[in-house]
Every structure is written in structure tokens, then in C-alpha cells.
Amino acid sequence: MRNAIVDNIRALCMLGVIGIHTGSLALTPNDFTLYCLLEILSRYSVPAFFFISGYGLCCTDKTLLSGGALPYADFMKKRLRGAGLPYLSWSLLYMLYFWLILPPGFVSWQPLHVAFVLFFGLGCYHLYFMVILLWFYASYPLWRVLLRGIVKHGAAAGLALLLLFQLAFNWWTTHPDVAPSQWSPLAKNFFVYRLNYLPLHYLLIFMGGSLAAVYWDKFLAWLRAYPLPVLALYLASVVYDAGSAYYAFRYQGYTLIDLANTYHQLSHQGLLYTIASLLYFCLLLDWLERRVQSGSAPKAAVCLQRIIELLAANSMLIYFIHPLLLDWLTSFYNKFGIVMTAKKVCLSYVLLVAGSLLASLLLQKIFQRSKILSLLFTGKR
Known part of the structure; x- marks a missing residue:
């Protein structure tokens, strides 16, 4: 049974992912507020996709x-078709694109190099998410056992222990204090690209989605009973995350790029912000859906609901295609010497969202005429 609220979170995730990738354009105007909005406060988006995945699996x-x-065999066959095949197709497509536009030597088609790129999700900067997702699928029997244990002994205690684990593990892996220069190439690559394949970085959020599936009615009733505390928690997490970044930028000499590399979704500020965002988004989407269904919502709210549903329905293709459009947009700016300002960055974000949606709709039309292309690039016949 589909859950409209969880489905519609995809739209908010997609807007966040595009915000993160548009954030690079905000480096030129050196606008902290804009950069923080795009590169710091959009970081809920990647973990939130794992919340959705955990919910869907359970x-x-x-x-x-x-x-x-x-x-397990049937389970993995279905997931490899639905996620693995599109990941492979889009990775090879991006490798081909970069092979065509970059100078010789940047992209190699040697089998070992291709395997290296695919294993670590390096075909394009956004594809590592699919690698982590596939590892979650492959290790799902473990999380299945863990979920049963949490349900048996109490969700609150289980989530509290997972939170402590997540804070400790994320801190250790992002601040390892290890020098791998003398390691073997294989060990060094596994260390350098550890954030690209380890599902443990998002275990709390994934298990949170799984528990939400088990206790959905209770979870929704709790959100409806405590809307003000949920809102307060969300606002406090925004202040904590953005405030930490501002302090580092204003008083500690951090550059904007330093901020993105420090206050990301795996930092303790980012993790707490992600949790608060998911609670708030579920509450907000539930409120919007109930207003629209009751007929008491104004036209603006109905329009907003339809836009969210449209973005959610096309989220997968938007995710895959938007870096290509962003590269074209950036090349256009460079060719004509267009210097970024805060307004131009905002316009670029809107253009990228709209362009990615239109491209997604066009691709769906094409895929309706070709089952093979649809299977390769969406995992659906």
C-alpha cells in the first residue's frame, strides 16, 4: 500500500539534492546566506532518501x-533490476559524456578502471547514493534481524542506541586521524572512498524509515498530537546547523567550501537537522494532504500539492538527469562570461528544477515507446 506522505517526501528530497549541486554556483558571489541555504540546509535530502527506502522495504x-x-535471491533480483540496472546505465552514460567532452586521459575504458568507477560510484558526483542503496539492499537480512530486535525490546530504546552509534561512527569515519599514504592501492581506495559505499553512515535514518513503516499509525498520531514541539525541534536544528556554520565562517576563518566539507549530513549538526527535518516534513505533508482532501484548502495549497506530487512522481529521473543539465548551464555561463550573483544563482536553481522536470517528462515519453530503454534507465518495463 502506497503512502502519499512518504512518496511526497521524494519531491522535497529532490529539491534538496538540486540545491546542494547548485550550491557550487554560489561560491562566486561569496554569499554566506545563499550558500548555507543551498549547501548546508539542503543536506537533509540524501539521508531522507534512505528513510524512504527503509520504509518501502519494510x-x-x-x-x-x-x-x-x-x-533473498528473488529479493536481490528485483532490486538489481530496479536500482542496479539504472545505476549501471546512467553511470556508463555519464562516463561516455565525460569521455566525449574532456581531454584524452580523463576517462578510461579499461575494464579494471570501469569496475573501479562503478564500485565506488564515481561515474558522476551524484551516483554514489545508488552504491550505498545497493549495499543496503545486499545487507538487508542483517537490518531485518536488527529491526525485529528493536520491535521486540522497544523502539524508543532502540532508536536511542542507534543515535549514539551513528554519532560515534560518523565522527570516527569523518575524523579518522589516519594517514593511508603507505597502504596498498586497494586498501587506500577503500579508505579514501569510504563515504561512497558504507551504508552504516545512514543506518539510523534507514532504520527510522523501517520503524515508521511498522508503527506508521502511531507515528502519525504522535506528530499530530505534538505539532508545536516538532516545529520547535526543527527550528532549533536549523539554528544549530546554520549557526555552527556561520560561527566557523565568521570567526574561525572557514571558507564556504570548508563549510560544505564540515557541516554535511554526517556531522552531528547535520544528523540532528536531518532527523528534525524528516519529522517536520512528515507533519507538514500530512497537514497539507488532509487540508486538500477535506476540500478546505485554498487554491494555492491545492496547486502546491499537485506540484509536489508531480516532482515526486518524476524524482528518479530528475535525480539522474539534473547534473547533465547543470553542466550544460555552467558551460553556457562560462562561454558567455556570465558572472554569478545571488539573484542569478537563485534563477539557476529554478531553471535547473524546471529543466530537469521537463527532461524527465520527455524521457518518460521516450521510454513509453521503448521497453528496453525504460528497463535500462528506470528499472521498469
Whole structure:
């Protein structure tokens, strides 16, 4: 059974992902507020996709709580078709694109190099998410057992322990204090690209989505009973995350790029902000949906709901295609000597969202005429 609220979170995630990638344009005007909005406060988006994935897996797992075995081969076959095949196709497409536009030597088609790129999600900067997602799928039997244990012994205690683990693990992996220069090339690559494949960085959020699936009615009732505390938590997390970044920028000499590399989704500020954002977004989308369904919503709210649903329905293709459009847009700016200002960055964001949506709709038209292309690039026939 589909959940409109969880489905519509995809739209907010997509807007956040595009915000992160548009943030590079905000370096030229050196505008902290704009950069913080795009590069820091949009960082909820990547973890939130894992919340959605955890929710979706548990909703379709019919024997999860009954103790039945998982038909792992069929499970992985379905996930490799739905996520693995599109990841492979889009990765090769981006490799081909960069091979065509970059000077010789930047892209190699040697089998070992291609395998290296695919394993670590290096075909384009946004594709690492799919690698982590595939690792979550591959290790799902472990998380299935963990979820049963949490349900048995109490969700609150389980989430609290997971939060402590997540804070400690993320801190250790982002501040390892290790010099891998003398390691073997294989070990060094696994260390350098550890953020590209380890699902443990997002375990709390993934398990949060899984528990939301198990306790959805109670979860929604809790949100509706405590809207003000949820709003207060969200605002406090915004102040904490953005405030930490501002202090570092204003008083500690951090550059804007330093901020993005410090106050990301794996920092403790970013993790707490992600949790608060998910609670607030679920509350907000539930409120909007109820207003629209009751017929009491103004036209603006109805229009907003339709836009969110449209973005959510096209989120997968928007995710895959928007870096290509951003590269074209950036090349256009460079060719004509257009210097970025805060207003131009905002306009670029709007153009990228609209252009990615239109490209997604066009691709869907094409895929409707070709089942093979649809299977390769969306995982659907």
C-alpha cells in the first residue's frame, strides 16, 4: 500500500539534492546566506532518501515481523533490476559524456578502471547514493534481524542506541586521524572512498524509515498530537546547523567550501537537522494532504500539492538527469562570461528544477515507446 506522505517526501528530497549541486554556483558571489541555504540546509535530502527506502522495504516485506525467511535471491533480483540496472546505465552514460567532452586521459575504458568507477560510484558526483542503496539492499537480512530486535525490546530504546552509534561512527569515519599514504592501492581506495559505499553512515535514518513503516499509525498520531514541539525541534536544528556554520565562517576563518566539507549530513549538526527535518516534513505533508482532501484548502495549497506530487512522481529521473543539465548551464555561463550573483544563482536553481522536470517528462515519453530503454534507465518495463 502506497503512502502519499512518504512518496511526497521524494519531491522535497529532490529539491534538496538540486540545491546542494547548485550550491557550487554560489561560491562566486561569496554569499554566506545563499550558500548555507543551498549547501548546508539542503543536506537533509540524501539521508531522507534512505528513510524512504527503509520504509518501502519494510512495507513490502510480508514476513518481516512473523519471523519468516527472506527469499533473498528473488529479493536481490528485483532490486538489481530496479536500482542496479539504472545505476549501471546512467553511470556508463555519464562516463561516455565525460569521455566525449574532456581531454584524452580523463576517462578510461579499461575494464579494471570501469569496475573501479562503478564500485565506488564515481561515474558522476551524484551516483554514489545508488552504491550505498545497493549495499543496503545486499545487507538487508542483517537490518531485518536488527529491526525485529528493536520491535521486540522497544523502539524508543532502540532508536536511542542507534543515535549514539551513528554519532560515534560518523565522527570516527569523518575524523579518522589516519594517514593511508603507505597502504596498498586497494586498501587506500577503500579508505579514501569510504563515504561512497558504507551504508552504516545512514543506518539510523534507514532504520527510522523501517520503524515508521511498522508503527506508521502511531507515528502519525504522535506528530499530530505534538505539532508545536516538532516545529520547535526543527527550528532549533536549523539554528544549530546554520549557526555552527556561520560561527566557523565568521570567526574561525572557514571558507564556504570548508563549510560544505564540515557541516554535511554526517556531522552531528547535520544528523540532528536531518532527523528534525524528516519529522517536520512528515507533519507538514500530512497537514497539507488532509487540508486538500477535506476540500478546505485554498487554491494555492491545492496547486502546491499537485506540484509536489508531480516532482515526486518524476524524482528518479530528475535525480539522474539534473547534473547533465547543470553542466550544460555552467558551460553556457562560462562561454558567455556570465558572472554569478545571488539573484542569478537563485534563477539557476529554478531553471535547473524546471529543466530537469521537463527532461524527465520527455524521457518518460521516450521510454513509453521503448521497453528496453525504460528497463535500462528506470528499472521498469
